[in-house]
Amino acid sequence: MLRLDGVTVRFGERAALDAVDLDVADNEIVCVLGPSGSGKSTLLRVVAGLQPADAGRVLLGERDQSGVPTHRRGVGLMFQDHQLFPQRDVAGNVAFGLRMRGTGRAEAERRVAELLELVGLPGAQKRSVGALSGGEQQRVALARALAPEPRLLMLDEPLGQLDRSLRERLVGELRDLFGRLGTTVLAVTHDQGEAFALADRVVVMRDGRIAQAGTPLEVWRRPASEFVARFLGFDNVVEATVRGGCAETVWGEVPVPPGTAEGACRVLVRPGGVRLVSAGEGLACAVTARTFSGDHVVVRLRPAAGPELEAACPLGGAPGVGDRVGAAFVAEDVVVLP
Amino acid sequence: MTPSDTTGARRPGPRRTATRLGLMAVPLAFFGVFFAYPVAAIVGRGLKDGGQWQFARVGEVLTDPRIGHVLWFTTWQAAASTALTLLLALPGAYVLARLDFPGKQLLRAVVTVPFVLPTVVVGSAFLALLGRGGLLDELWGVRLDTTVWAILLAHVFFNYAVVVRTVGGLWAQLDPRQEEAARVLGASRLAAWRRVTLPALAPAVAAAALMVFLFTFTSFGIVQILGGPRFATLEVEIYQQTAQFLNLPTAAVLTLLQFAAVAALLLVHARTVRRRESTLRLVDASRTARRPRGAAQWALLASVLAVVALLLILPLAVLVERSFDGPDGYGLAYYRSLASAGGTGGTFVVAPLEAIGNSLAYALAATALAVVIGGLAAAALTRREGRLVRGFDALLMLPLGTSAVTVGFGFLIALDEPPLDLRTSWILVPLAQALVGVPFVVRTVLPVLRAVDTRLREAAAVLGASPLRAWREVDLPLVGRALAVAAGFAFAISLGEFGATVFIARPDSPTLPVAVARLLGRPGELPYGQAMALSTILMLVCAVALLVLERVRTDRTGEF
Numbered sequence: 001m002l003r004l005d006g007v008t009v010r011f012g013e014r015a016a017l018d019a020v021d022l023d024v025a026d027n028e029i030v031c032v033l034g035p036s037g038s039g040k041s042t043l044l045r046v047v048a049g050l051q052p053a054d055a056g057r058v059l060l061g062e063r064d065q066s067g068v069p070t071h072r073r074g075v076g077l078m079f080q081d082h083q084l085f086p087q088r089d090v091a092g093n094v095a096f097g098l099r100m101r102g103t104g105r106a107e108a109e110r111r112v113a114e115l116l117e118l119v120g121l122p123g124a125q126k127r128s129v130g131a132l133s134g135g136e137q138q139r140v141a142l143a144r145a146l147a148p149e150p151r152l153l154m155l156d157e158p159l160g161q162l163d164r165s166l167r168e169r170l171v172g173e174l175r176d177l178f179g180r181l182g183t184t185v186l187a188v189t190h191d192q193g194e195a196f197a198l199a200d201r202v203v204v205m206r207d208g209r210i211a212q213a214g215t216p217l218e219v220w221r222r223p224a225s226e227f228v229a230r231f232l233g234f235d236n237v238v239e240a241t242v243r244g245g246c247a248e249t250v251w252g253e254v255p256v257p258p259g260t261a262e263g264a265c266r267v268l269v270r271p272g273g274v275r276l277v278s279a280g281e282g283l284a285c286a287v288t289a290r291t292f293s294g295d296h297v298v299v300r301l302r303p304a305a306g307p308e309l310e311a312a313c314p315l316g317g318a319p320g321v322g323d324r325v326g327a328a329f330v331a332e333d334v335v336v337l338p
Numbered sequence: 339m340t341p342s343d344t345t346g347a348r349r350p351g352p353r354r355t356a357t358r359l360g361l362m363a364v365p366l367a368f369f370g371v372f373f374a375y376p377v378a379a380i381v382g383r384g385l386k387d388g389g390q391w392q393f394a395r396v397g398e399v400l401t402d403p404r405i406g407h408v409l410w411f412t413t414w415q416a417a418a419s420t421a422l423t424l425l426l427a428l429p430g431a432y433v434l435a436r437l438d439f440p441g442k443q444l445l446r447a448v449v450t451v452p453f454v455l456p457t458v459v460v461g462s463a464f465l466a467l468l469g470r471g472g473l474l475d476e477l478w479g480v481r482l483d484t485t486v487w488a489i490l491l492a493h494v495f496f497n498y499a500v501v502v503r504t505v506g507g508l509w510a511q512l513d514p515r516q517e518e519a520a521r522v523l524g525a526s527r528l529a530a531w532r533r534v535t536l537p538a539l540a541p542a543v544a545a546a547a548l549m550v551f552l553f554t555f556t557s558f559g560i561v562q563i564l565g566g567p568r569f570a571t572l573e574v575e576i577y578q579q580t581a582q583f584l585n586l587p588t589a590a591v592l593t594l595l596q597f598a599a600v601a602a603l604l605l606v607h608a609r610t611v612r613r614r615e616s617t618l619r620l621v622d623a624s625r626t627a628r629r630p631r632g633a634a635q636w637a638l639l640a641s642v643l644a645v646v647a648l649l650l651i652l653p654l655a656v657l658v659e660r661s662f663d664g665p666d667g668y669g670l671a672y673y674r675s676l677a678s679a680g681g682t683g684g685t686f687v688v689a690p691l692e693a694i695g696n697s698l699a700y701a702l703a704a705t706a707l708a709v710v711i712g713g714l715a716a717a718a719l720t721r722r723e724g725r726l727v728r729g730f731d732a733l734l735m736l737p738l739g740t741s742a743v744t745v746g747f748g749f750l751i752a753l754d755e756p757p758l759d760l761r762t763s764w765i766l767v768p769l770a771q772a773l774v775g776v777p778f779v780v781r782t783v784l785p786v787l788r789a790v791d792t793r794l795r796e797a798a799a800v801l802g803a804s805p806l807r808a809w810r811e812v813d814l815p816l817v818g819r820a821l822a823v824a825a826g827f828a829f830a831i832s833l834g835e836f837g838a839t840v841f842i843a844r845p846d847s848p849t850l851p852v853a854v855a856r857l858l859g860r861p862g863e864l865p866y867g868q869a870m871a872l873s874t875i876l877m878l879v880c881a882v883a884l885l886v887l888e889r890v891r892t893d894r895t896g897e898f
Contacts, residue, residue, distance in 0.1 A: 049798050070799035083797040097809070100802035150800060275571075318639045 001026045001184045002047065004267040007056035009042050009208075016042040018208040019056065024095055024152070029178055031199035032188040035231065036268040039208040040188035042081070045232055046188065048077045060152065069104035071100070076150030080157045082141040090116070090140050091125035097148035115143040118177065135166055146181070153178075155187040159194055171197040192232055196220065204228050226337050229268045236269045237337065247336070250306030252283050255331035266337040269296060273333020277318065282326035285299045285309075287319050301327055361718035362730060366777070372769050373737055375750025377593070379838040383751060384590020399591040401715070405575070409595070412571040415486060416555040419493035423550050424543070424643055426499045431506035433642045436514075437635065438627040445887065446502075452650055455557025455880055456834025459873040462858060463653040464492045464564055464658045466870060470551070473656050493557065494647055497550040504546035505539060507600050510627065514540055515521035520546050544826035545681035548607045552600065558650045558742060559851070563858060571592040572596045573837065577743045581841070593744045606736050654877065661870035665863060672867040690872060693853040699831055700767045700849060703833035709825050710781025719780070719786045734780050735774045742837025746770055767849070770838040782824040786817050811894065830883045833876065858898045 002024040009017040024030045032040050046052035047058055049070040058065045076097075084093050088136055091112050098108040105137060116124055119139040122214045138159070145153060160168045175198060178185050188205070189195050195202050196216040197325060204212045204219065210223040223229035226237055240247035240254065247254045247267050276299070284299035288308065297318040299311045310325060319325050385392055399405055434446055451458065459883050466492075469483035482488045512535060520530035558573040565574060572592055579589040630636050664671030676690040716735055737745070749766055791814055798808035836851040843852050850872060857869035 025566070048800055050798075050799070069804070070796070071802045071804050074802075075800065077800040079793055079797060081793075083791065083793045085797070085812065086796060096803075097801035100798075100807070183804070332397070 001028070001061060003057075003059040003111050004043075004047070004184065005044075005057040005059065006054045007046055007058060009039075009046060009051060010054050013157050014095065015208045017046065018138060020208070020210060022210065022213075023201065024184060026184055027182050029175070029185040029187070029198060029200045029202070030203060031195035032186070032203045032205055033190070033192060033195040034211075034327075035190060035203035039188075040205055041156055042208075043205075044077060044156055044188060045184065047152070047154060048075055050077075058107055074151050074203070076145040076148065076153040078141050078145040078153070078155045078158060080160060082137045084137060084140060084144070086130060088129070089125065090110050090127045090129060091133070092128060093140055096144060101148055104321075108203075109138045111147060112143075112237040115147055118146075119143045120173075123150070133215075146183075148185075152180040152184050152186060155185065157189050157191075158198075158256050160189070160191070167194070168197075168287075174198060200238045206231075212247075222335055224312075224338070225270065226266055226268075229335070234270055236271065236274065237266055238306060238309075240265055240267045240334070240336075247334075251303055251309070251327075251329075252336055254329045254335055256336055258333065260336050268335040268337055269329050270333040271310045271312040272334070273302075273330040274309060275313055275330060276313055277330045279326050282328040283326055285326060285327050287321050287323045290318060290321055302323070303327070344659045354676060358718050361714050364735070365715040365718070366730075368711050368776075369733065369737075369773075373740075373745065373773055374751075374752075375596075376752040377740065377744055380744055380748040381590045381593060384586040384588075384593075386709075394879065395587045396591050396594075397898060398531045399588050400595075402588075403709070405588075405592070406746035408570050408572060408575045411569060415569075416491075416551050416557075418486075418498070419490050419554040420547050420551045422490055423494045423497045423501055423653050424547055426494055426649070428505065428543070429638055430498065430642045430645070431502045431509055433639055434502055435506040437507035437630050437639060439630065439639065442627075445643075448650065449502050450499045450655075451877075451881055451884055452495050453497070453503075454853075456836060456851045456857075456876055457494070457496070457557070457562065457833070458836050458854045459877050459880075460492050460496055460562050461563030462854060462869055462873045463657040464488055464495070464560075465858070466656045466842055467653045469564075479684045483564055484566055484568070486569060488774050489557075489561055489569060491563060491649065493550075493554045495653060496560065497553060498646075498650060500553070501546045504549070505542045509535075509539060510544045512635075513794035515882070536755070543608060548603060551856060552603050552607070552676070552738065554601070556600065556741065559855075560749060563855070573743060576741050576838070580743060581749050584708070589744070589747075593741050594884060596741050600738075600740060601736070604732055604738075608732055657870055657877070659873040660872050661867065664867060665792050666678075672871040673866075675864065676868055676871060688852050688866065690848075691858070693848050693850045693872070694875060694879070696843075696847045697850040697876075700764075700771060701767035701829050701832035703765070703769035704775060704835075705825050707768060708775030708779050708828040708832070709821060711772065712776040712824065713783060715776065716783040716787055719784055731780075734776050738777045742770075742774065743837070743841065745773060746838030746841030749838070764847075766842050767839055768832070771832035771835045772843060773827070774822060774835055774838070775831050778831060779824040783820045784825060786820040787813070790816055826883050830880050833880055833883070850879075 002022070003019050004022040005020045006021060007017055008015060008019055017262065018039075020039075020043065022030075022043075032043060034040050042051060046053050047060075047065075049068060054064075060075070062071060064161065085096065088096070091109075094112045095103075095108045097112060101209065103111070112125060113122075116122055119142050121139050121143070124136070124140070127176045129137065132140065132320055142155075142158070143280060145155075152315050159170055172193060177183075185199060187195075198218075199216060200220045202212075202214065203210055206227055212219055212228050214222075218236060221227070223232060223234065238249045238251055238254075241264050242247045242248075242256055242260050242262050244262075245256065245258065245260070247256045247265075249261075249267065252305055254269060283303050288302050290298035290299075291298045294314075295315070296312045297315060297317060299313055300308055301311060302308050309327070313319075381895050385395060430449065434442065465472060465483060468481065468488050469475070470481060472481070472483070474480040482491075515532050516538075517530045521527070521536045525533060555571070556573050557571050558577065561571045561574050562577070563567060565571075572576065574593065576589050576596070579585045579592065627630070630639050661672055662668045662670070712734075717732070719731055749770055753766065758771045777782065794812050795805075795808045799805070803811055833849075833851075834851055836855065839849050840852050840855065843849050848856065854869050854872050854876065857865040857872065
């Protein structure tokens with residue numbers, strides 16, 4: 001459906017996109033994940049034709065899009081801050097794309113009603129967009145983007161401004177909706193939870209380049225680099241030397257998956273893989289902080305040497321600040337980074 | 339193009355530049371033919387003798403003590419008028435921006451009326467209040483029309499709205515939470531105002547002060563009527579040198595002098611305006627006003643209302659009263675006598691009432707011209723970048739400060755031969771009036787055009803709208819109201835234009851202001867009463883235009 005072929009965009013000296021290759025298959029939901037300034041939004045703008053590429057090609061359905069103006073590309077884009085037309089009511093906004101395609105009035109009205117129903121705002125046709133809450137505006141923006149049935153729907157931080165519970169519900173609804181409509185989706189977000197929940201495939205970007213691409217599970221389980229690991233919130237990273245099926249670190253010996261190449265590397269231990277044992281066993285640590293995190297508690301540990309590390313423990317039996325504990329590492333939660 | 343701008347960046351391609359040049363072509367041609375050419379012609383006529391430039395005349399004129407006196411008076415009365423206007427109008431700006439009280443909309447409209455009133459009406463109103471046989475004369479035997487106070491007060495009357503609209507418009511949109519944030523950080527009420535609000539307002543105050551200085555520096559109608567033989571501004575002097583003494587060389591030098599002064603002022607203005615466009619946290623103006631609290635705020639509100647009543651409403655009320663105060667008691671005598679040419683003792687070859695029709699027809703044509711030309715210019719100026727744009731922007735402001743008398747007289751001597759022999763054409767008057775209206779149209783429409791988010795157009799494009807369609811669907815509806823307001827302004831300004839029209843309006847088809855001035859120039863009770871009656875009519879027409887305009891007022895106030 002969509003293919004980017006070595007696409008480069010420069011703003012002055014800085015490359016916002018640096019030779020990016022990306023494929024999105026029909027009916028696939030791809031989420032581009034990255035910190036702000038990593039080039040995510042520029043990627044969407046290049047595909048929409050709002051930003052010319054300095055090098056490389058954008059292909060939509062096998063056809064090169066260079067020279068095709070935005071309004072003839074047949075893609076949809078939902079802007080981060082919605083960009084609803086302030087002088088039109090909700091129906092006027094949703095029907096805009098239909099009018100551009102010359103859809104008849106009756107047909108357009110039917111579609112608008114259908115879409116508003118779909119996004120959970122039935123009967124909102126005559127409301128002014130200025131009077132809508134942030135979440136409602138987002139729904140109208142989504143309905144407006146869906147109305148002309150674009151072959152590729154692009155979402156810029158689709159759920160950014162919603163509160164948590166609404167967001168979690170909408171992620172599920174959206175996945176459902178896109179599945180039913182068979183929409184191909186390219187979304188960008190800085191929120192990993194959103195990306196992992198929504199996407200079939202996640203693409204992590206850094207400084208205009210793709211740092212890792214894969215299914216949410218792959219990326220979560222096997223971050224390809226320290227950058228990706230830290231971006232996903234994994235901070236237990238330490239220098240290591242692999243020798244004989246074990247990594248030697250300042251934290252002591254850390255087990256590594258079988259078949260790991262010998263030599264210098266870095267290892268990541270996911271917080272879930274740091275098990276607390278009684279003081280005197282394992283790595284001796286002092287507890288420096290305790291953060292309640294829903295169904296578990298994150299405990300921050302300071303070992304005698306080396307960087308601090310985090311451990312996820314069950315709600316009951318988490319140590320308090322100042323306690324002395326031992327830490328042991330579970331092999332399956334250890335990732336070897338290049 | 340800044341490298342940090344990652345979302346909105348777009349290179350201005352050759353096509354974009356071509357479009358912009360195309361948009362500029364019509365306004366540029368208009369200004370070239372109907373502004374630069376006539377002004378150049380009159381300057382050339384004055385300074386050339388037998389094909390030789392006579393620059394020695396410049397020195398002669400500038401060292402003339404009479405001219406020195408005029409220049410000094412022009413400058414100090416403008417400075418004094420500006421200071422007085424700021425002093426009286428800034429509290430008004432605060433009250434209209436930050437306080438909420440019943441009748442606020444009405445007060446806002448009342449305050450704006452004087453600005454669109456013809457200078458001739460303002461002159462007659464103050465004459466009726468302060469002049470010979472005026473209200474103060476009758477009550478206490480006080481006459482101010484021979485003093486400079488009449489001029490200064492009339493200037494405050496006229497420019498009160500400039501300060502209230504420019505400063506108050508911004509003040510109302512400043513987020514009060516900024517001040518609250520300063521208070522929470524330990525600043526006293528005064529310190530918070532001084533350190534947070536004042537710096538944010540300063541550019542607007544400076545811009546308003548410069549506009550008032552500009553308007554009063556080039557003041558013509560008011561000084562012509564209230565100045566008597568003692569006081570003359572440069573503009574009045576140019577008029578006298580041109581129309582009475584037929585001394586073109588002196589008039590040409592004075593024109594150049596005024597031109598230079600105005601260009602310098604506009605340069606400063608352009609800088610302050612650019613600073614004003616720096617990012618401020620603006621919010622919806624309707625949410626920042628509060629009911630007055632405490633004695634101080636009530637006292638402020640009362641004093642503002644008193645100033646408005648005494649300075650803005652009273653002169654107009656007296657004007658209306660005089661127009662009904664006929665020789666046989668109150669009645670419509672003066673109005674009736676306007677209906678026939680005979681009733682004016684030979685001042686007119688046609689009935690003065692016909693001037694209403696003339697004025698309306700001229701003003702409609704001038705408005706159409708100003709909206710089309712100003713609209714095109716604003717469209718060309720929408721994107722800020724580039725020296726070309728800034729230069730064009732400044733050029734458009736020039737007619738505001740150039741001697742209208744020079745433009746009018748320039749029309750007569752420059753547009754008198756084929757292919758541009760327009761001397762006998764009716765279009766001459768609307769052309770001159772449109773010239774003054776265009777800057778107002780640009781200043782009103784441009785901020786709105788610039789405020790349209792580029793991404794709204796992009797949203798339309800993504801939904802399948804071609805660039806032209808996106809402009810029609812997104813820009814036009816948003817700018818439509820601003821265009822209507824601009825048209826209202828242009829209409830009111832055309833109605834009241836006096837300096838240029840007085841030269842080019844034909845004797846058999848005078849406009850309202852010209853007719854009023856002619857009546858005021860004649861001795862006797864009848865012409866005076868007729869002038870008051872005609873001024874009242876003119877005021878009503880302007881007020882109606884303004885009321886229509888207030889109806890469609892945009893949320894975002896323009897720069898006037």
